[in-house]
Amino acid sequence: MRHMFFASAAVLAFAAASSAKAEEGMWTYDNFPIVRANQTLGTSIDQSWLDRVRLSSVKFGGCSAGVISGEGLVMTNNHCVATCVANLSTPQLQYAETGFTPKSREEELKCPGGSAEILTDITDVTARVQKAGEGLDGQAFTQAREAEAGRIETEACGSDPKIRCQVVSLYRGGQFKLYKFRKYSDVRLAWAPEDRAATFGGDLDNFSFPRFAIDAAFIRLYEDGKPALTPTHFTWNPDKLTEGEPVFITGNPGSTQRLLTQAQLMTIRDVVLPMDQLIASELRGRLIRYSEEGDEQAFIAMDPIVGVENTYKRGRGRMAALIDPAFMDQLAGQETVFRRRVAENEALSGQVGDPWAALAEVQPIARELYAPMALLEGGTGMGTTSVAGGSSLFQWARAIVRGAQERAKPSDQRLGEFADSRLPGVQSGLFAERPTYAALEQIRLEWWLSKTREWLTVDSPYVRTLLGKESPEDLSARLITGTKLADPAVRRALWEGGLPAVQASTDPLIQYVLAIDADARAVRADWDNKVKAPTDRASEQLAAARFAAFGDAVYPDATGTLRLTYGRVEGTDVPGQRIGAFTTFAGLWDRATGAEPFNVAPKLLAAKDRIDPNAVMNMAVSSDTIGGSSGSPAVNAKGEIIGANFDSTVLTQRNAYGYDRNVNRSVIVTTQAVTTALRDVYGMDHLIQELGVAPKVAPRRARR
Amino acid sequence: MRHMFFASAAVLAFAAASSAKAEEGMWTYDNFPIVRANQTLGTSIDQSWLDRVRLSSVKFGGCSAGVISGEGLVMTNNHCVATCVANLSTPQLQYAETGFTPKSREEELKCPGGSAEILTDITDVTARVQKAGEGLDGQAFTQAREAEAGRIETEACGSDPKIRCQVVSLYRGGQFKLYKFRKYSDVRLAWAPEDRAATFGGDLDNFSFPRFAIDAAFIRLYEDGKPALTPTHFTWNPDKLTEGEPVFITGNPGSTQRLLTQAQLMTIRDVVLPMDQLIASELRGRLIRYSEEGDEQAFIAMDPIVGVENTYKRGRGRMAALIDPAFMDQLAGQETVFRRRVAENEALSGQVGDPWAALAEVQPIARELYAPMALLEGGTGMGTTSVAGGSSLFQWARAIVRGAQERAKPSDQRLGEFADSRLPGVQSGLFAERPTYAALEQIRLEWWLSKTREWLTVDSPYVRTLLGKESPEDLSARLITGTKLADPAVRRALWEGGLPAVQASTDPLIQYVLAIDADARAVRADWDNKVKAPTDRASEQLAAARFAAFGDAVYPDATGTLRLTYGRVEGTDVPGQRIGAFTTFAGLWDRATGAEPFNVAPKLLAAKDRIDPNAVMNMAVSSDTIGGSSGSPAVNAKGEIIGANFDSTVLTQRNAYGYDRNVNRSVIVTTQAVTTALRDVYGMDHLIQELGVAPKVAPRRARR
Structure with a gap:
């Protein structure tokens, strides 16, 4: 059992002043509590902030992702591209072992069956769907409503392959909304680290914090054989955060059962x-x-x-x-x-x-x-x-x-x-x-x-x-x-x-x-x-x-559709040891035993001397997430991307049924860790440049 | 879910007249409710019946067994000798495949590490053990009592290798009894059928009824290199029973938790x-x-x-x-x-x-x-x-x-x-x-x-x-x-x-x-x-x-020591199908698909024409049992052995926590099935003779 507490007296005071449930909720973008979030976090986000973040948010299979350049570059988790990596590999050429490191866009490879989409419009269709089921029972009831949903989708989207329409049931049938997506059917792998760099600690460290995993990868959206133009995108911010800072997470949490009896x-x-x-x-x-x-x-x-x-x-x-x-x-x-x-x-x-x-x-x-x-x-x-x-x-x-x-x-x-x-x-x-x-x-x-x-x-x-x-x-x-x-x-x-x-x-x-x-x-x-x-x-x-x-001061159960959630960078502890909210590369070198799954990936290990040991790998935040949030952009108050959500803790799994502020922690791989990996380990200079990061820093001496 | 009900109006009337819990209990031999059992079942067993049955009852590893001849022959379940069979086999000579069928006593093989014992005396030592723990706490308390138990055992048995003493805790520490056993350290395998004859239906049919399994095997107790003389033993009765007949089961049920809060x-x-x-x-x-x-x-x-x-x-x-x-x-x-x-x-x-x-x-x-x-x-x-x-x-x-x-x-x-x-x-x-x-x-x-x-x-x-x-x-x-x-x-x-x-x-x-x-x-x-x-x-x-x-109208939780339990032959049903209390060889031929684990063992299948299709293979009884009862002799009112308990049903597993008369069923392989196997399948004439069964019957024509 992990004990959780606040990092500093300042944060403690802040939390005490706000409601215990202030950070609860996986909110839909059309019912996000802007005022309450700003009051809770001391931020000043507005509708245009919400629109920008929404249009930079990507759904990729069962995962989430975020657009990080104007040319279709998207960050998600490495585990979200694992199937793509496996599909592109053969027993003789295993990208999970070597990492996938194309040196130019031309070498980016298409993920078989991969597609991605961005939510562009939300329309209320509750009355139509509910009416379709009136007076019916049993399978006739469910089929009539499904048929009506299908009709609504076809009416709205026709057969345009670049658009997808989906009638979404929210509040377990309390609302039905038509979600319209811009769809990209050509998604290519742009970078993946060695699998072990992303999965250090394997199943043992999964759903736990502290973590030491570069669980990030890049894909790129293509259109007509060329990188898609994506003028609305997150700005890449590779700087270190401090404990207590506000964090928003935008993604597609899969399924919660909070409204169950x-x-x-x-x-x-x-x-x-x-x-x-x-x-x-x-x-x-x-x-x-x-x-x-x-x-x-x-x-x-x-x-x-x-x-x-x-x-x-x-x-x-x-x-x-x-x-x-x-x-x-x-x-x-x-x-x-x-x-x-x-x-x-x-x-x-x-x-x-x-x-x-x-x-x-x-x-x-x-x-x-x-x-x-x-x-x-x-x-x-x-x-x-x-x-x-x-x-x-x-x-x-x-x-x-x-x-x-x-x-x-x-x-x-x-x-x-x-x-x-x-x-x-x-x-x-x-x-x-x-x-x-x-x-x-x-x-x-x-x-x-x-x-x-x-x-x-x-x-x-x-x-x-x-x-x-x-x-x-x-x-x-x-x-x-x-x-x-x-x-x-x-x-x-x-x-x-x-x-x-x-x-x-x-x-x-x-x-x-x-x-x-x-x-x-x-x-x-x-x-x-x-x-x-x-x-x-x-x-x-x-x-x-x-x-x-x-009233609508409640949020719907997660249904695999886009939500925004908010919280803070917040530490955790294990008995007898102060962990705080951050882990560093120095911690990775410490935890490595050399035996599976605690062996450092070879290229990562080889780069040890080039890596700043104090660079932050992962961090814990209090935002309300659940599976499917994997790859969700973690965003600061300015709307800049600061990491990708890749995990939570075993204790956090209870938030399928209810949000427990005391134990809830999402685990984020930071843009700092990804920048380090791209630049100091995998030599992905063209991506570093695309992100607008300084291509070189003076190499630092490792301290140990 | 299986539905259980009584087989006939006569039995129904009988059951209605007796208490719902009349057949509950895994009783120690020194506190067996003779009067209540006789009233419930209409039998007339007495102390000498109890003594004879106890001295014919054998503990064999984690299983139970019964002496069935004056020369140390003992019946238990085949699954109780499975480890012995495996230990005697090699990948080249697999007795589980062929059955183990020695044609004389000289070919009987010693089970490595096997030993068997018969309970000869019970003495109350409650006061001594409880006194040893007085005024102590924690590990000191448990160690002091264990040490006292060890002293009592050594005092009573010394180092005689033919005797074993064990201080038994009953009623979760309410009583301590010294059990003295006659021990046999040379136990040899005398017969085992093909494994598939004993395990027809495998894990799928395990813990279920109807069953079609000859889950029986014979071992023999040896002393000084010769078959042990066992003048007290069960008489072998290979006749078919009728539903409602009283059945006693004597064996060593492993562990129940009925006294838990x-x-x-x-x-x-x-x-x-x-x-x-x-x-x-x-x-x-x-x-x-x-x-x-x-x-x-x-x-x-x-x-x-x-x-x-x-x-x-x-x-x-x-x-x-x-x-x-x-x-x-x-x-x-x-x-x-x-x-x-x-x-x-x-x-x-x-x-x-x-x-x-x-x-x-x-x-x-x-x-x-x-x-x-x-x-x-x-x-x-x-x-x-x-x-x-x-x-x-x-x-x-x-x-x-x-x-x-x-x-x-x-x-x-x-x-x-x-x-x-x-x-x-x-x-x-x-x-x-x-x-x-x-x-x-x-x-x-x-x-x-x-x-x-x-x-x-x-x-x-x-x-x-x-x-x-x-x-x-x-x-x-x-x-x-x-x-x-x-x-x-x-x-x-x-x-x-x-x-x-x-x-x-x-x-x-x-x-x-x-x-x-x-x-x-x-x-x-x-x-x-x-x-x-x-x-x-x-x-x-x-x-x-x-x-x-x-008062002592309660029985202790099972602790792997000898108990006597009683009930009746009693049917079960599955939805849409009348099963009754008995299964026959005809049912086996019906259920066989030829595919594992519903393939009939080759020698058994080859003997199909020699086997009476109406001979009873297995039967269900209402007696209160639990794991460890495997191999327990099923005994009729005269004290004759009529089968060996080898299983129960999935629903019966609840009797770890409480006896539920409505679902409790023990599953018995009958002496009739074993006689058929010995005589008509495996040609074990010397054993048939030792059991006092007529060596030959006119072969019957199979009806189908």
Whole structure:
């Protein structure tokens, strides 16, 4: 357990004067509390500041990023380009080992399937979406609203490949907003450090502070084969901050559950997290052993292991929160206050009814249906278990099969993810030139089949369909050996051939997905009818009650869309040791043992004498973040970029359920560290110049 | 979820007339409720019945067994001899594949390190042990009582290798009894079926009913190189039972937590089970992948995988119980009734104080210390995580190092497990000729070091001692490659050489254990002082209160010592299907798919035409059992053996915490199935004759 406290008497006094919750909230840009933030931090940001920061903020896959030059240069985290790096590498040329250091723009390489986007417009469409669901129940309710969202998206964006439209549900159905994005489909890798420079300490140091990781990388947005012009961008500020300074973080936090009721949280504690964590732990074991079988296996397994370990460690932090009596009492107390406010207001309580009871009634069903839904269909919105263990080949096969089936219907009668407005996203994922590794694909499929059989039991009709008389081992081997879907041309031909091509295909994975699809759709229908629809309805009532009780002084749960959050540079301590808010390169040299994962990356180590030991590597800030915020620009009061958020702490994982000012810390890789790496380690002079940093400094002597 | 109900109207009426809890309890033989059992079951057992059954009951490792002939023949489960079978096998000659089928006694093979014992006498020593701890606290308290127990054992048994004495704590310190055993140190394997005949359905069918498993094997007790004479033994009854018939089960249930308070159960739910399960799941994944690397790896990993999966599945059942609101409410209600009874009795409550509060106070400390204690020292008495991942080489190294250190002290000042009375047990484990496999040992050590680092954090001083600057991967490889402890002669020489030999040893594993031992001992002292001693004290008060409130109409928690439990043959159902209490060979042929683990063992399949399809394989009974009961003789009202308990169901796992008559089912392999296997499959005519069964029957035609 880490103890956190303020860094100085000045900051202490400041904090005492402000509300305990003053820094809480992942705010949408159209409802950011400018006055409150300025009062809390002593800043003077305004609407034009907000617009500039928003238009410099980038969504990149599941990550966030920031534009840092007028020619499309973007900073994100190295772990956000890990898949791109892996896709561009081969067992013979592993950029994770060497770093990716193109000496000019011409050498920048396209990330397969990569795309990035910038939020340009927000429009309220709440009335239209809610109206579409009126008078309907069950799956009809959810489908009608999804269809309406698809229509709104198509109306607003048409088929322009440079624009994407998305109807975003906020406040769990309390609001629907149309987000319009400028989309870049050609994203190239411009710089990545050695993997170990970004991941020093590996899984052990993940979700912890102090940290010593240069978890940053650069991509560049391209348009028509040339660097995109991006006149609105962050100014690069490589200077050191001081403790207590205000920090804003702009990015796309993935998902929080702060508006969930106690009953819903118990389902996560008792059912969702335990299953997710237990089966992930076994996959981790299989992958670790596989990675030890040889150098090639180690290369293939590296990225998947990091992914599994990250999700798993986050889950441990969340479980720790859900079994912490003090924390849970606090959340229960907030629910009690809210319910009392509603009960005391007769008109309001008459209008919203008892959504808490409705949600409590859903939970026994959700507990029963979570495992089949998560394992056979995915998209529960509650946990991390994914269909087919995340096998790319399986996911492509399903996209091809369902895409063919759904495209044969009118857009508004399809499964929501195949509405016309969403097809470009499906296609770009499907056609991307990404390598797959048969051994890894088989491990994933075998593990998934085996865990599905275990959790649903061998006598489940679903499991009989999944396996027939085969074992998970034999079936997964047969499917992966036989399929040709690793070839993007094969995928494209099947997609373009539509239903006839799919039905005529002899590809075993296509045939398999066809054979099991009816079950998966039935599970989804059951879930939609019995869990999703009643949950959405009750959540909408709760949202209405919350607006009535608290006005818009509340922020919505994170949904993977752009938010702005604010806080301060703030230290932490571990027992017996003062850490403060900053770590330096000197600390890195101290912590290195030479043994994995505490070995310093070779090029970084070789540059030791050129690096200022007092240069700041990472810093801790109190801003409210969650996964998906990775790569989020950290911005100072002037709107300059001062770092990229790359992590938080295990204790901070509780902020999925509620913001705890005492423990919440986001971990930032500083522009100072990145500048040092670019200039003193990787010789990226053309980028240093593009950032407007002085290209050379007199080399300093290392002090030790 | 399985639904359970009674088989017939007659049984229904019977059950309704008796108390709901009439069949609850794992009773000690000196406090068995003869009258109540006879009333409940309509039987007429008496003290001589009890004596005969007790003297026919065998403890064999962590399992139970029963004497079935006058010449030392003993039946237990096949999974109880799995380690023996593995130790006697080589990758070239795998008895798990072929079955072990000696055609005469001369071919019976000694199980390395195997021993068996029969409980002959029980003496009350409560006053002596409790007195030894009077006025003491912390580790001094636990050590003084352990020392006194050691003295009592030595006084009663001396150094006779044919007798073992053990002071047993019952009612969590409410009683101490001296158990005296007749010990057999030469135990030979007399028959084992093909592994798949015993494990049909593998982990999927484990802890479930209906089952189709011949999970039985025979061992034989030897004395002076000849079969031991065992005039007291069970009569073999191979006939089919009917539903509702009374069944007694005599065996050594391992551990229940029924006397734990609510606060203690929450620690198990929130801390103990989650850690145990999560890390076991990763080990499972590592072992599964390892087993897929080749035939030899599959052979080496088979036994460990079965062990891990069994513990893990049991843990899932227990977790399901601890998050089941109805079940937990019932337990909480029992605690409320008990506390009220104490509170209403002024004299009693004045005398016992508030042990519930004392135990609640211990929990935050237990939650903090569980991980270090389980991972570095073991013996928490709460969970399943064991030091060094169960590496045999490590455990031997620790026994050698600690044995040398402790034997340099007087017996009553040693760690309890090295008291004079316990040294023979330590030695027989240490000197046994058991094979080890370097790859498996390294997987265990690497996993353990890696998980210890993860759960205690990389900055823990303990972890620094454990790893120094090495990685778990490199350290485990260095230790296992370098150690010579796989050779029993090396172990014996170090043991006999005592402290000088240990200190002079250059064996890397001996040196490693020496280097980390101070930390492990410190963790144990901390645990003893802050958790074990206060828990023992408060539990003793609770036990006193319980005796005062309920008399001896309560039974003690299971502690791996001999118990007798009773119930009935009773059916179960799965949705849409009537199962009843029995499964037959016809059901086996139906369930077989041919794919692992639903492939019928080859010799069993080849005998299909010779086997009566209606012969009963397995049956379900309502008797109260728990792990460790494996191999327990199932006995009818006449005291004849009718089967061996080998399993229960996932739902039954809740009976660790409380007996739930509605779901509790023990699963029995019948003497009818074993007779069929011996006679019709494996041609074990000399055993059939020894059991007094007609050697031949006219072959029946299979009906399908």
